Amino acid sequence: MEGYILILSVLTTIIITECKNPNNVCKSFLDYQTKFINPHCWYNPDVTANAFELVLSHGYPLEVYEAITEDLYILQVLRIPPKSKSNKGIVFLQHPAFGSCVNWIDLGNISLAFLFADAGYDVWMGNFRGTTYSDKHVHLSTSSNEYWNHSFHEIALYDLPAQFDLVRKETGYKDKLYYIGHSMSGTTAFVYASLRPQHAAENVKLFITWAPVVYMKHLKTSSRFAAPFTNLILFLGEVLHLMDVVPHNGLIHKIIIALCTDNPWTIKMCISKFQSSLGLSPDYAVPERFPILVNQNFAGLSIKVVAHYGQMTKAGGKFQFYDYGIQQNQYYYHSKKPPLYPIDKIKTPMCLMYGGKDKLADEKVVVFTLNKKRISAAVIRYFLALKKPAGVLTAGGHDSMLFACTLFPNKYFGVDYLTGAPMLMKSCWFWNSELILSHGYPLEIYETITEDFHILKVFRIPPKSGINNGIVFLQHPAFGSCINWIDLGNVSLAFLFAQAGYDVWMGNFRGTIYSDKHVYLDTSSNEYWNHSFHEMGLYDLPAQFDLVRKQTHYKDKIFYISHSMSGTTAYIYASLLPQHAEQNVKLFINWAPAAYLKYTTGLPSRFSSFANLAMLIGKTFHTLNFMPHNGLLHKLTIMFCAEIALTMKPCFLLMQSFQGYDSKYSLPERIPILIKQNFAGLSLKVLAHYAQIFKADGRFQFYDYGIKDNLLFYHSKNPPLYPIEKIKIPMCLMYGGKDILVVEKDVLNFYNKLPKEAKYCIKKIDPYNHVDFQYGKDVEKWVFEYTINTVKQFKGIE
Known part of the structure; x- marks a missing residue:
C-alpha cells in the first residue's frame, strides 16, 4: 500500500511541476505545502543555477x-x-x-x-x-x-x-x-x-x-544501520555499474527533488529523513535554504567512499585505511x-x-x-x-x-x-602559549616571586640565533594580560618585534589568569586582592625586570612598552625606585598612560562617587576580583557583546562611554578579541585608586586609606603625591585625541612636570580613543610602527 502511495505522490508531483508557477522556496516548512499559491513563497534562481x-x-x-x-x-x-x-x-x-x-x-x-x-x-x-x-x-x-x-x-x-x-x-x-x-x-x-x-x-x-x-565510534545517525551492508552495497554497485551513489540530475536525484521540494504530502517525510541522517535541527534549519541543499547537492560520489565510512563504523570507529579483506x-x-x-x-x-x-x-x-x-x-x-x-x-x-x-x-x-580570519578566530579563544606556538615562534615561560610573595608568570619569545637587537618588555593594561601583545595574528606587536630581531618578554601583573598564585595566600581571600597599581609598580615590575636581566646575563637594559595602567605603574616604579629603574630600563614608551585624571569624562568619572561603596561590597562578599576571567559576569559580557547581534551595538556604545567615542577607528572584527581575551583579573582596589585620583582633582597620589590610616601609613592626613620629579629614565608618551579616560590636557600637564632628562618624546594620535592603541584601525601603522621605530632611533642615539 505504501508503495502505491509513493508512486501516486511522484506522479502527482510530475503533473504539478508541469503546470506550476515558478515558486521554489518558502518562508516556513509549512508554506511548502501550498507553495504554488502561497504569498510567502517565491522564486530563487540560485536553486538551480550552476x-x-x-x-x-x-x-x-x-x-x-x-x-x-x-x-x-x-x-x-x-x-x-x-x-x-x-x-x-x-x-x-x-x-x-x-x-x-x-x-x-x-x-x-x-x-x-x-x-x-x-x-x-x-x-x-x-x-x-x-x-x-x-x-x-x-x-x-x-x-x-x-x-x-x-x-x-x-x-x-x-x-x-x-x-x-x-x-x-x-x-x-x-x-x-x-x-x-x-x-x-x-x-x-x-x-x-x-x-x-x-x-x-x-x-x-x-x-x-x-x-x-x-x-565514528559514537555515530548516532540512522546511517549506522547500513554499515553492516556496505560490502553488499558495493558488490551490487560493481555488478550493476552503479558506482555513483546519486548522479546529479539522474533519476534518483530528480525523485529526491520532487519528494523533498515539490510535493506537499512528502516534504515533511523528507525533512524527517534528513533529520535522522544528519541531525538537522528544525529550530535552526532555514526553510528557504532547504531546496538549495536538495538541488545543489548530490553532485556525484563513489559508493566506495560510503563503504569506507561504513567500514570505520564497523571497526569501532577507528580512523583506518580501506579494508580490502x-x-x-x-x-x-x-x-x-x-x-x-x-x-x-x-x-x-x-x-x-x-x-x-x-x-x-x-x-x-x-x-x-x-x-x-x-x-x-x-x-x-x-x-x-x-x-x-x-x-x-x-x-x-x-x-x-x-x-x-x-x-x-x-x-x-x-x-x-x-x-x-583564522588568526583572529584563534585570538578569540586561545591561551597565550597556544597563540605563540601556533604562529611558529619559540616560547619560554618563567616564574618570579615578588617581595610580597606574589608569583608572576613571564613569557619570552627568544631572539633568533645570532640576532639580538635588544630586550623589549611588554606590560599589559588593566583587565588584560600578556595575551594583549599577541592576539592580532602576525601583526601583533610581540611578533613584529620578534621578526625585527628583538628579545621579547611579556609580563603579567598579579591577579591575572597567568599570575594568580601566591606563596601563602589564596585568590579566594580578600588579603590576596589587597593591592592597587601601587604595589604592582613597587613590587611586580622590579621582580620581573630582575628576572629578565638575570636570564639575559645583565648584558643589556630593557625597552619597556606599556598601555594605560602599565604606564601608571611605570611612573610609580620610576619615581619610587629611580636607582633600580636607571640600572634596568633604557626607555619607557607609554600608550595612553593614566596618571593625572583631572579632565576624565564619561562613565569612569561617575564611578568615582561609588568607589568606596564598591570596595565595601567587594570585601563583604569576597568579590574583590572585579571581573574574573570566564566567570559569570565575563560570560554574560561575551554573550551580549560578542555573540548576540541585537545587543552588540548597545554594548559597543557602553564600551565607548568608558574609552572614547569614535567608532570609525574601532574595528568590528577585533571586538571579540577585546571581549574574550581581556577581563583577565583585576583587583577592585585598582579602580578605587583611580577613582580617588579623579576625586582629588586629578592629583597623582598614593592610595587614600582615610585620615586615620593615612596618618599610620604616611604620617599625614592626606596621601602623598608620587615624586615624578625623581624620574631619571627617558619617557615617550603616546595619547589619543578621542580618549575620554586619559585626556590630552592631563597628559600634557604630566609631561610638562617631568624632569628634563625624562622628556624624550610625546605623540598624539588624533582619531584614537583609549582602547584603539591595541585594537584600533591602522594600529599597525600608527602605533606599532611608531613604537618600533622609536626603539630603533633610541638605540641609534645611544
Whole structure:
C-alpha cells in the first residue's frame, strides 16, 4: 500500500511541476505545502543555477583552471581573484560529500566565497573527482567501474595535493593557503596532512574543518544501520555499474527533488529523513535554504567512499585505511587489518568546529580526535562549539555547517568571527602559549616571586640565533594580560618585534589568569586582592625586570612598552625606585598612560562617587576580583557583546562611554578579541585608586586609606603625591585625541612636570580613543610602527 502511495505522490508531483508557477522556496516548512499559491513563497534562481552562473550573476570575476592528479583524474578548480592589488591571503574552500564548489556560492551575497572575496581574499574552490565539475579522466570514462574505484583516501592523497600545487603555482608561491572544509573534506584534510605532512606544511597555513568525520565510534545517525551492508552495497554497485551513489540530475536525484521540494504530502517525510541522517535541527534549519541543499547537492560520489565510512563504523570507529579483506590487505598493507591513519604526524595547525546536534560528527568524536591520539604538539589542540546564535552549531546539525557563516550577513557575524580570519578566530579563544606556538615562534615561560610573595608568570619569545637587537618588555593594561601583545595574528606587536630581531618578554601583573598564585595566600581571600597599581609598580615590575636581566646575563637594559595602567605603574616604579629603574630600563614608551585624571569624562568619572561603596561590597562578599576571567559576569559580557547581534551595538556604545567615542577607528572584527581575551583579573582596589585620583582633582597620589590610616601609613592626613620629579629614565608618551579616560590636557600637564632628562618624546594620535592603541584601525601603522621605530632611533642615539 505504501508503495502505491509513493508512486501516486511522484506522479502527482510530475503533473504539478508541469503546470506550476515558478515558486521554489518558502518562508516556513509549512508554506511548502501550498507553495504554488502561497504569498510567502517565491522564486530563487540560485536553486538551480550552476557554479559559473552563480559567480557571474552576483558580479564577481571568475577564473577556471584544471589540475591533473597523479592518478590522472582531471579536476576543475574555480577562482574568484582578489580585488585590485589588495590580497589578504589565499582561501581554499573544499566541499563535503555529495557536494561541489557550488556549496560555497549558493546563498546569494552572503555565500562564504563572496564574503571572503569582499574581505579582500583570493578565493579558490576545489572539486573532488567524480563531481559534476570534475568528472573527467585522461583514460577512463565515468561509465566504467574503474573510474569510481576510489574512496576519500585517494581523494586526499591525490586530489588535494594536485589542487594545492595548482593554486601555489598560479599565485607565484607567494603565500600558503587557508583550507576550509566541511564533513568529508575534513576527513580528507586529516588523511592528507597525516600521509603527506611535509607537503601540507609547505602549502597550508591552517586547516579549518567543519563537522569533520574522522572517528565514528559514537555515530548516532540512522546511517549506522547500513554499515553492516556496505560490502553488499558495493558488490551490487560493481555488478550493476552503479558506482555513483546519486548522479546529479539522474533519476534518483530528480525523485529526491520532487519528494523533498515539490510535493506537499512528502516534504515533511523528507525533512524527517534528513533529520535522522544528519541531525538537522528544525529550530535552526532555514526553510528557504532547504531546496538549495536538495538541488545543489548530490553532485556525484563513489559508493566506495560510503563503504569506507561504513567500514570505520564497523571497526569501532577507528580512523583506518580501506579494508580490502585479509588476503588483499596482506598484499597492500602487509598485515591482515588495514593500518590506522598516522595523525600523530600532522604538522599543520587545525581548527575543528562541530555541532551539538550533529549525528555524524558529534562532540565525542571531535574531542576523541584531538585528545586520544596525541596529535603532534605543533598542531593546535583546539575545538570549538560555538554558542548560538553566532554559529547555530550548538543546535545545528551536520549540514547546518554549510549555512553557519551566513546567519548574519554583516562582516562581523559572516566572516571574521566564524571562519573568515583564522588568526583572529584563534585570538578569540586561545591561551597565550597556544597563540605563540601556533604562529611558529619559540616560547619560554618563567616564574618570579615578588617581595610580597606574589608569583608572576613571564613569557619570552627568544631572539633568533645570532640576532639580538635588544630586550623589549611588554606590560599589559588593566583587565588584560600578556595575551594583549599577541592576539592580532602576525601583526601583533610581540611578533613584529620578534621578526625585527628583538628579545621579547611579556609580563603579567598579579591577579591575572597567568599570575594568580601566591606563596601563602589564596585568590579566594580578600588579603590576596589587597593591592592597587601601587604595589604592582613597587613590587611586580622590579621582580620581573630582575628576572629578565638575570636570564639575559645583565648584558643589556630593557625597552619597556606599556598601555594605560602599565604606564601608571611605570611612573610609580620610576619615581619610587629611580636607582633600580636607571640600572634596568633604557626607555619607557607609554600608550595612553593614566596618571593625572583631572579632565576624565564619561562613565569612569561617575564611578568615582561609588568607589568606596564598591570596595565595601567587594570585601563583604569576597568579590574583590572585579571581573574574573570566564566567570559569570565575563560570560554574560561575551554573550551580549560578542555573540548576540541585537545587543552588540548597545554594548559597543557602553564600551565607548568608558574609552572614547569614535567608532570609525574601532574595528568590528577585533571586538571579540577585546571581549574574550581581556577581563583577565583585576583587583577592585585598582579602580578605587583611580577613582580617588579623579576625586582629588586629578592629583597623582598614593592610595587614600582615610585620615586615620593615612596618618599610620604616611604620617599625614592626606596621601602623598608620587615624586615624578625623581624620574631619571627617558619617557615617550603616546595619547589619543578621542580618549575620554586619559585626556590630552592631563597628559600634557604630566609631561610638562617631568624632569628634563625624562622628556624624550610625546605623540598624539588624533582619531584614537583609549582602547584603539591595541585594537584600533591602522594600529599597525600608527602605533606599532611608531613604537618600533622609536626603539630603533633610541638605540641609534645611544
